[in-house]
Amino acid sequence: MAEPVTATRDAPLISVSRASTLANRTGSWKYIMPTYRDGVAPCNARCPTGVDVEGYMELLRQDRVDEAVDLLLRENPMPAVTGRVCHHPCEAACNRGHFDEAVAVHLVERELGDRALAEPPPLPATRREGRVAVVGSGPAGLACAYHLTLLGYTVTVLEAEAEAGGMLRQGIPSYRLPRTVLDRQLAWYRAMGIEIRCGERIDAAAADSLLAEYDAVFLAPGAHRGRPLGAAGEVGPGVVPGLEFLRAVNAGARPDIGRHVAIVGGGNTAMDCARTAQRLGARATVIYRRTREDMPAIASEIAEAEAEGVVFEFLANPRAFHRAHDRLIAVECDRMAQGEPDASGRRRAVVAEHGAFSMYVDTLLTAIGEDAVLDCLPSAVPVTNGTIPADELGATPATGTWAGGDAAGVERTVADALGSGKAAAMDIDRALRARRGVDVVLDAPSLRWAGGAMSMSRWRGDDPVQRTAPANDVVAFDALNPVHFTHLPRHREHPDAGQHGGAAPDGSNGGSGGYGFAEVNPGLASAEALAEARRCFNCGVCNACELCLMFCPDAAIARTADGRFSIDLDHCKGCGVCARECPRGAIVMTREGL
Amino acid sequence: MRKVIVGNHAVSLGVKLARCEVISAYPITPQTQVVEMLSEMCASGELPARFIKVESEHSAMAACVGASAAGARTFTASSSHGLAYMHEMLHWAAGGRLPVVMANVNRAMGPGWNIWMDQNDSLSQRDTGWIQLYCETNQEVLDTTIQAFRLAEAVDLPVMVLLDAFYLSHTSEPVDVPPQALVDEFLPRRRARHRLDPKEPHAYGALVRPDDYMEMRRDQQHAMERVHAVLAEADADWARLTDRTWPAAEAYRTDDAELVLVTSGTITSTARHVIDARRADGERIGLVKVRLFRPFPSALLRRLLAGVPRVAVLDRNISPGHGGIFAEELRSALYDLPPDDRPALYGYVLGLGGRDVTPDVIGGVIDGTRTAAAPEREDLWVGVKP
Numbered sequence: 001m002a003e004p005v006t007a008t009r010d011a012p013l014i015s016v017s018r019a020s021t022l023a024n025r026t027g028s029w030k031y032i033m034p035t036y037r038d039g040v041a042p043c044n045a046r047c048p049t050g051v052d053v054e055g056y057m058e059l060l061r062q063d064r065v066d067e068a069v070d071l072l073l074r075e076n077p078m079p080a081v082t083g084r085v086c087h088h089p090c091e092a093a094c095n096r097g098h099f100d101e102a103v104a105v106h107l108v109e110r111e112l113g114d115r116a117l118a119e120p121p122p123l124p125a126t127r128r129e130g131r132v133a134v135v136g137s138g139p140a141g142l143a144c145a146y147h148l149t150l151l152g153y154t155v156t157v158l159e160a161e162a163e164a165g166g167m168l169r170q171g172i173p174s175y176r177l178p179r180t181v182l183d184r185q186l187a188w189y190r191a192m193g194i195e196i197r198c199g200e201r202i203d204a205a206a207a208d209s210l211l212a213e214y215d216a217v218f219l220a221p222g223a224h225r226g227r228p229l230g231a232a233g234e235v236g237p238g239v240v241p242g243l244e245f246l247r248a249v250n251a252g253a254r255p256d257i258g259r260h261v262a263i264v265g266g267g268n269t270a271m272d273c274a275r276t277a278q279r280l281g282a283r284a285t286v287i288y289r290r291t292r293e294d295m296p297a298i299a300s301e302i303a304e305a306e307a308e309g310v311v312f313e314f315l316a317n318p319r320a321f322h323r324a325h326d327r328l329i330a331v332e333c334d335r336m337a338q339g340e341p342d343a344s345g346r347r348r349a350v351v352a353e354h355g356a357f358s359m360y361v362d363t364l365l366t367a368i369g370e371d372a373v374l375d376c377l378p379s380a381v382p383v384t385n386g387t388i389p390a391d392e393l394g395a396t397p398a399t400g401t402w403a404g405g406d407a408a409g410v411e412r413t414v415a416d417a418l419g420s421g422k423a424a425a426m427d428i429d430r431a432l433r434a435r436r437g438v439d440v441v442l443d444a445p446s447l448r449w450a451g452g453a454m455s456m457s458r459w460r461g462d463d464p465v466q467r468t469a470p471a472n473d474v475v476a477f478d479a480l481n482p483v484h485f486t487h488l489p490r491h492r493e494h495p496d497a498g499q500h501g502g503a504a505p506d507g508s509n510g511g512s513g514g515y516g517f518a519e520v521n522p523g524l525a526s527a528e529a530l531a532e533a534r535r536c537f538n539c540g541v542c543n544a545c546e547l548c549l550m551f552c553p554d555a556a557i558a559r560t561a562d563g564r565f566s567i568d569l570d571h572c573k574g575c576g577v578c579a580r581e582c583p584r585g586a587i588v589m590t591r592e593g594l
Numbered sequence: 595m596r597k598v599i600v601g602n603h604a605v606s607l608g609v610k611l612a613r614c615e616v617i618s619a620y621p622i623t624p625q626t627q628v629v630e631m632l633s634e635m636c637a638s639g640e641l642p643a644r645f646i647k648v649e650s651e652h653s654a655m656a657a658c659v660g661a662s663a664a665g666a667r668t669f670t671a672s673s674s675h676g677l678a679y680m681h682e683m684l685h686w687a688a689g690g691r692l693p694v695v696m697a698n699v700n701r702a703m704g705p706g707w708n709i710w711m712d713q714n715d716s717l718s719q720r721d722t723g724w725i726q727l728y729c730e731t732n733q734e735v736l737d738t739t740i741q742a743f744r745l746a747e748a749v750d751l752p753v754m755v756l757l758d759a760f761y762l763s764h765t766s767e768p769v770d771v772p773p774q775a776l777v778d779e780f781l782p783r784r785r786a787r788h789r790l791d792p793k794e795p796h797a798y799g800a801l802v803r804p805d806d807y808m809e810m811r812r813d814q815q816h817a818m819e820r821v822h823a824v825l826a827e828a829d830a831d832w833a834r835l836t837d838r839t840w841p842a843a844e845a846y847r848t849d850d851a852e853l854v855l856v857t858s859g860t861i862t863s864t865a866r867h868v869i870d871a872r873r874a875d876g877e878r879i880g881l882v883k884v885r886l887f888r889p890f891p892s893a894l895l896r897r898l899l900a901g902v903p904r905v906a907v908l909d910r911n912i913s914p915g916h917g918g919i920f921a922e923e924l925r926s927a928l929y930d931l932p933p934d935d936r937p938a939l940y941g942y943v944l945g946l947g948g949r950d951v952t953p954d955v956i957g958g959v960i961d962g963t964r965t966a967a968a969p970e971r972e973d974l975w976v977g978v979k980p
Contacts, residue, residue: 011787012691012750013813017800 022571026554030574030594034548034567037588038467039475039540040450043090043105048415049082049143050422050453051075053090053105055465056112057536058543065530069112071464073122074457076109076418077146077189078139080117080181083110084521085172086415087298095539098477101490103535104524111529117184121192128152130432133214135202135376137186138166139414140220140405143421144394144428145194147456151429155194156214160201160376166222167406168414170247171269173276175520207378215435216400216428219377219388220421223370223406229264233321234366238328242273242367249276258362262287262331264318265367266295271302273365274310279515284310285359289317289336289349308515317349318364319356332358372407385409392444394424402428419453426459450474467541475540479585484547491532493522542586548578595771601762602627604732604769605671605697605755608739610641611777614695615666618646618657622676623709624763625699629671651676655683655694662692663798665786667743670694673759674701674715681719684752688723688814690799693746693753693784696724697739700859700910701759702947710948711759713859713911717887717919723814725753725821726887728858732767734840734885740772741828741840744781748824749817759948761860776835780828818889825886842891845898847873848880853963854899854937856907856924858884861951865908868956879960884920892927899928905937906963908956909973910945917973918943940966941973949977 041054052071059068072079083106094102130153134141137159145155163169164186168177190196202210202221210217226241228234242263248255261277263270266288274284286305288295291314295302306312313333320332335355338347374383380398382389387409394402404420406412423444430442445451447458450472457463524532548565549557556572557565579587599607605628609617617636619629635641644666646657654670662668672680677698687694702712716726725745729735735757742753757763790798802810825842833839847869848854857865862883872879882898884891899905905928909918916922921941928936940963945951955977962974 012817013810014689014691014788014798015800015802015806015810016788017797020795021797 025570026573027556027568027570030572032574032576032589032591033569033572033594034574034576034578034587035590035592036468036542036565036586038542038586039473039479040452041539041541042093042095042474042476043103043539045450045452045474046089046093047449048089048411048413048453049076049418050449050455051090051109052449052455052457052465054536054538054541057103057108057533058465058538058541060108060530060533061536061538061543065112065115067464069116069119070122072109072112073116075422075455077143078185078418079109079113081113081139081168081177081185082414082418083107083113083523084177084181084519085168087413089415095475095477095480096535096537099482099485099537100487104490104492104532107491107493107524108529108533110523111526114523117181117188121188122150123192124150124152126152128429128432129436130154130215131156131213132216132218132428133158133210134218134220135207135210136166136220136222136405136407137164137196137198138220138222138405138417139168140222140408140410140417140421141166141218142189143418144218144220144402144404144425145421146189146192147422147425148428149192149194151425151460153429153432157194157196158200158202158210159196159198162198164196164198166220167224170224170250171243171272173246173250173272174517175275175279175515176272178519202376204375204377204379207376211378211380211400215432216402217378218394218421218424218428219381219396219401219403219407220405220417221372221374221376221407223372223412225371225373226366227369227371229318229366229368231318231320233323236321236323236328237326238323238362239321239364239366242269242365243370245365246272246276249280254280257282259283260359260361261285261363261365262359262361263365263367264288265369266290266297267367267369268297268301269370270367271297271305271310273367275305275308275515277363277365278308278310279517282363285313285361286310287313287316287318287331287333289315290346291315291338294346304520313359315349315352316357317351321364322358328361328364330358331361331364332356370406374407392423393427393442394420395427400431422456423454426454426456429459446472448472473540475585480537480539481581481583481585484545484581484583485537488535490535491524491528493524538584540585542582542584545583547581547583548587551577551581553577595773596768597771598766599732599769600627600764600766601729601732601735601757602699602764603631604736605739605757606631606635607771608736609669609695610635611772611774612669612695612740612743612781613667613778613783614641614643614669614743616644616646616658616661616668617670618648618654618661618668619670619672620648620651620654620676622651622673624701624759625671625673625676625697627763628697628699632669651679652683655680655687658694659683659686659690659692660790662687662694663690663788663790665784665789667747667784668692668694669696671697671699673699674703674709677715677719678703681722684719684722684724686799687752689810691750691788691814691817693743693750695739695742695746695753695755697735697755697757699759699763700756706947708947709759711761711860711910712946712948713756713909713919714946716754716756717911717913719754720888720919723751723818724888725749725751725818726756727753727885728756728887729758729762729885730860730862730883732762732765732769733838735762736769736771737832737836737838737840740777740781741825741832743784744828745821745825747784748828749820750787751814751817751821756859758860770836770838772836780831780835821886821889822891822894840885841894842886843894843898844883844885846881846883848882848898848902850878851880851902852878853904853906853960854880854882854902855956855960856882856884856899856905856920858887858920859910861908861910861945861956864951864953865956868953868960871953872960887920887923890923890927892930895924895927896931899937900931900935902937904940904963906940906942906959908945908951908959909941909943910951912943912946917941921973938969940969942976943973944976
């Protein structure tokens with residue numbers, strides 16, 4: 001082809017500036033500027049134990065699994081336990097639930113907890129002067145002992161029963177919490193140097209001498225006495241407090257409860273009783289005076305009970321018992337109706353005019369709540385409304401005495417008990433250091449995750465997760481930019497991997513339907529659990545995704561040597577694109593600093 | 595290979611054969627099929643180009659400006675309001691001397707809202723500095739799309755390829771699709787004379803003071819003037835390779851004509867039929883089709899029309915307050931002719947907003963022009979309800 005006319009063309013005349021545009025201080029135009037300000041993820045804010053869920057999820061995203069375990073163990077003394085039995089309010093709060101499905105935090109926690117138990121326990125970095133006695137080896141007592149030990153104190157736990165664990169051992173069936181996990185957890189505490197003495201029942205006199213012998217006493221005796229129904233003929237053969245039944249079965253006994261068993265109540269104890277009764281070969285019917293929606297039990301527990309064949313009789317309440325030849329044969333129930341809402345917001349159950357009925361039962365288990373038995377208190381500690389009066393840090397009116405868990409009026413969950421033990425450990429630490437002239441201020445609001453539970457890392461002041469301060473606002477879903485997230489299904493446990501049909505480790509039979517005492521929920525395979533962690537949005541916390549840097553139209557954002565970001569305020573025009581694009585709401589536009 | 599394809603897909607195939615490297619576009623009726631097919635080609639890997647999705651035509655052209663400044667062969671497509679929305683960035687492409695190629699499907703401007711054929715969208719962009727080529731057939735659309743890249747890159751100016759809404763965009767015609775090797779011979783890889791380079795940062799489109807600005811504009815005008823020679827050369831090469839030629843303005847049966855129609859776009863094809871029929875009846879009537887509107891081929895048109903007694907310009911557009919735009923341009927081009935050679939020019943405005951321009955309509959224009967004593971002071975509106 002001939003040389004085109006254009007081959008000799010000159011370069012077109014265009015305007016090009018070779019001077020740097022940095023000379024234009026466009027930053028002077030702004031009236032509002034972006035600031036990196038980490039917030040608090042709702043999971044952290046809602047965890048009664050005060051776990052840094054978002055923090056360990058981020059470490060897992062970076063494949064820093066060991067550090068994730070360490071971060072979890074700073075706040076939660078028993079993730080292998082809570083990963084199995086906690087009602088995980090973190091998941092109810094998870095912002096991802098507004099996007100597709102909440103992150104399966106409990107399954108990730110369980111994986112990390114199991115990893116923790118396979119390793120030696122954490123040990124205190126320093127030792128501090130002070131000996132503390134803990135009364136009760138349930139989750140509250142163990143949490144207090146664990147945290148105080150890590151803070152450097154010498155702790156002795158006193159347990160009335162022959163084996164430690166409190167409600168974890170007495171109340172929770174092994175199909176939810178295998179005893180191997182609990183036993184390993186306790187051995188782990190002992191390896192930390194915590195002395196756990198079983199068979200030591202404390203009365204008032206013994207409690208007074210503890211106060212004299214130790215620098216501080218933490219009371220966590222729990223709530224173990226089942227409440228009576230208040231129905232005619234309740235005292236007699238065949239009517240058994242549910243907790244007593246659970247305690248016996250959990251200790252290895254297999255009481256004869258007959259074929260037809262009714263359980264009265266709608267909480268977790270009722271679910272545990274019903275599912276345990278099924279495992280002993282009975283047909284369990286739960287009698288509850290309100291409706292399914294009113295049940296305080298964990299939803300998954302109700303669903304699993306139903307799947308295992310437990311029958312529910314809602315809006316019913318026992319009013320009389322019939323026996324023959326000294327055996328219970330039937331329970332007579334009122335039909336209930338829904339009345340006006342009560343203080344809890346649920347509609348009061350009132351006796352309906354019609355519909356009373358009777359049902360044959362061989363055994364009736366009561367599970368309408370438990371009261372604390374408070375005969376272990378030092379004489380200076382008062383009792384108010386059946387509980388030990390304690391402030392938000394567990395301090396009682398009696399000097400040197402703290403309390404936590406069910407007996408101290410704390411919300412009756414394992415997670416809340418763990419949180420109460422931790423809060424008390426912080427205040428005991430403060431008090432014991434103050435006694436030695438080290439005046440430390442414990443500002444509870446600043447130690448709480450945005451008004452939630454206390455953070456031990458914040459109290460210790462050595463949080464390995466560096467967040468920008470002030471960081472104490474919960475980040476709601478509408479503060480996120482979900483455009484940058486992709487839908488990913490939540491990992492689910494594979495039922496086949498469970499041991500539904502399996503026999504208990506002691507070789508006892510499964511119950512009707514083939515359900516045994518071996519663990520029902522199999523958890524996730526290790527790789528799946530770590531993959532689930534990657535579904536976390538890291539709400540409110542910068543994880544250096546660099547979208548701000550990429551979107552900044554003025555190229556005014558740069559990475560700093562420490563891996564964070566700097567904003568060139570001479571050239572940031574304050575457009576807000578970075579704050580708008582940030583997937584996790586970790587940048588705010590503010591007039592501060594201008 | 596001959597294919598029966600709509601005009602929109604003729605554009606897409608042309609862009610693919612031109613080995614375009616960056617495409618950024620926003621959909622709009624009746625253009626959408628153009629970029630739809632291109633996006634599929636990009637997605638499948640058939641066309642190894644980067645397709646940049648954007649939220650508006652303004653951003654589409656901004657993306658093209660950036661890509662072209664970086665040295666990439668760049669394409670977009672639009673229509674009507676989409677083109678209007680690009681207006682500011684059209685200046686950036688032309689003033690920046692960036693050889694972006696765009697297909698614009700001619701569609702009426704609203705309001706009243708109208709998706710049909712009308713040239714006012716592209717003619718409203720007359721002074722942005724874009725070369726404009728108006729097509730008559732789907733074959734011309736495909737060939738022009740390929741030629742446009744060579745033309746644009748030779749003179750460092752952006753090119754707009756225009757095709758009639760629906761008459762071409764959505765009408766299937768047999769089109770000869772040239773083999774890739776032929777197109778590769780015709781169109782070498784782009785050699786940008788300026789090119790953004792991250793290793794040597796500098797800013798394009800920087801401030802220019804009054805003492806330099808005019809020189810830039812004169813350079814742009816000189817480039818426009820070179821278009822006539824470059825396009826003729828490119829079309830000659832194309833003719834050698836394909837046996838098809840698309841002159842900037844084409845005379846059809848104008849020998850000894852007493853009356854010559856001047857048309858653009860698909861009206862041309864209709865007019866060819868009318869002229870053939872009239873010639874068969876012994877009437878001395880011919881046609882000049884204007885393909886290149888910017889730069890306006892004034893010299894060529896003077897040559898084709900000198901000495902013709904009467905010229906009737908059919909404008910599918912209107913410059914409100916003046917008249918048909920092709921007529922207006924042609925009047926000033928013909929003014930340079932000596933008075934004896936200068937035709938009497940009759941302007942007609944017709945077919946706006948997709949109104950049909952049938953053989954009868956064109957016949958009426960012919961008859962009206964032949965019987966008129968002298969041109970009216972203003973262009974006549976054809977087929978308008980009283």
